Amino acid sequence: MNGHYRNILCVLSDTHHQDNVVKQAVHIAKSHQASLTLMLALESLPPNASIVMASFTALDSQQSMEAQANDWLVKHADKWSQKYPVKTHLCIGNPLIDIVRYVQKDGCDLVIKKAEDSFLDRLFGSLDMRLLRKCPCPVWVLDPNHEGKYKNVVAAVDLNYHYPEHEIALRKKLNLEILYHASKIALLEFSQLHIVHIFDSVPENIRRDGFISVDDNHMETDLAKIHAEREQALEVLLGELEAKLAPDVMDYLKPNVHIVHGYPRREIAATTQSLATDVIVMGTLARLGVPGYIMGGTAEETIQQLNCAVVGLKPEGFVSPITLEDES
Missing domain, CATH: 3.40.50.620 (HUPs)
Incomplete structure (x- = not known):
């Protein structure tokens, strides 16, 4: 292959x-x-x-x-x-x-x-x-x-699409590329493919900082809704991946899905470690579509906590600030 x-x-x-x-x-x-x-x-x-x-x-x-x-x-x-x-x-x-x-x-x-x-x-x-x-x-x-070979390959995807429309399209394309790269690595290495998504809720962030109190029952309801939303988004994404791969490949891959509630800057690395990951495929840009705003926030903090190999991808349309012009 x-x-x-x-x-x-x-x-x-x-x-x-x-x-x-x-x-x-x-x-x-x-x-x-x-x-x-x-x-x-x-x-x-x-x-x-x-x-x-x-x-x-x-x-x-x-x-x-x-x-x-x-x-x-x-x-x-x-x-x-x-x-x-x-x-x-x-x-x-x-x-x-x-x-x-x-x-x-x-x-x-x-x-x-x-x-x-x-x-x-x-x-x-x-x-x-x-x-x-x-x-x-x-x-x-x-x-x-x-x-030796890579036994466990992780695709870290961001299924939060609550962003401006033009940015959502870029995020979806990047998620598909992450899954595709990770799938190819897993296939060639005969590895187990894991798909990881960490979700957090804004009210919980605010509560963690101690600014307001949040009703626990409402919080649980909101978290359940977010979990269902992300499951649905991943189902659509996996359908797109299946269409991009050769027939029956998804049946062979049988990816393990991990949709985890937690703080992404901690839990991506923690989940990766718990899965005995050999290589993680992830996006390395922070806010997509914002010129020059790269490698910040979750991506950079996560990379610094990892103890495995990393494959970092850029979104479609990324242009390096380093050019061939003015070469000495």
Whole structure:
């Protein structure tokens, strides 16, 4: 079965202990029958290098850095290519800009990268977060300690459609893309697919902050109505997914649905952890349709709490603030 991705870029941020990262990237590329490029993206020497040493020495150092990095990449690519054909690309400059511009030029449909910081600290490195914000294609941030296949795949969807009409349409399309990406991963990995939606009620938020009191009976009635509303929205979404997939695929997937009442900024990560999730597919924009308003609120807080791999998707029409213009 062919996968969803066709042209994958795996980013290496340094030359230390990259075998497991490349192993995971090769596994994903092989599963999707996709081309794979390994990019070594390094920071250039600081601008004040010529101040602390003679300019010709700084130039020699930059050239030496490039030569050594290229030698390392070619040598290791020969070894990695024995498992799966890979192309290589070396960038020394501004990694974020170099990565995004390569994606735009080469038409990459997935970027894979190891999480910079320890998952034990539950923090993503700054380059990871900036790629999730600004890269025009999906970004798959790997758990460097993961081994083997993905057993549990989570699709985190937002079924709250109480927004302006133009934004509702974008949210629905993004939810469908999240489900589609997660379904493809689950199929190729022979994994269990979980669909997670966390809902909270505005009155409960207000009550939690202690501003007003709310009748518990009314609250329970409201929560029941919201739960039913979200179940109905998901039923429609699953019908659209079934139409997009090959016949009988949904019968094979048999997704487990988790519609959970709670505070989304806590419960998405908590539910994911309780499901022993290997990878979560989620949207990485806050308010859709609001230019420049990205990676805030629930998305960013959730990502910082996760201890699994993340595939971050952008909504239809997203345009990266990084362009190919004014290249030096």
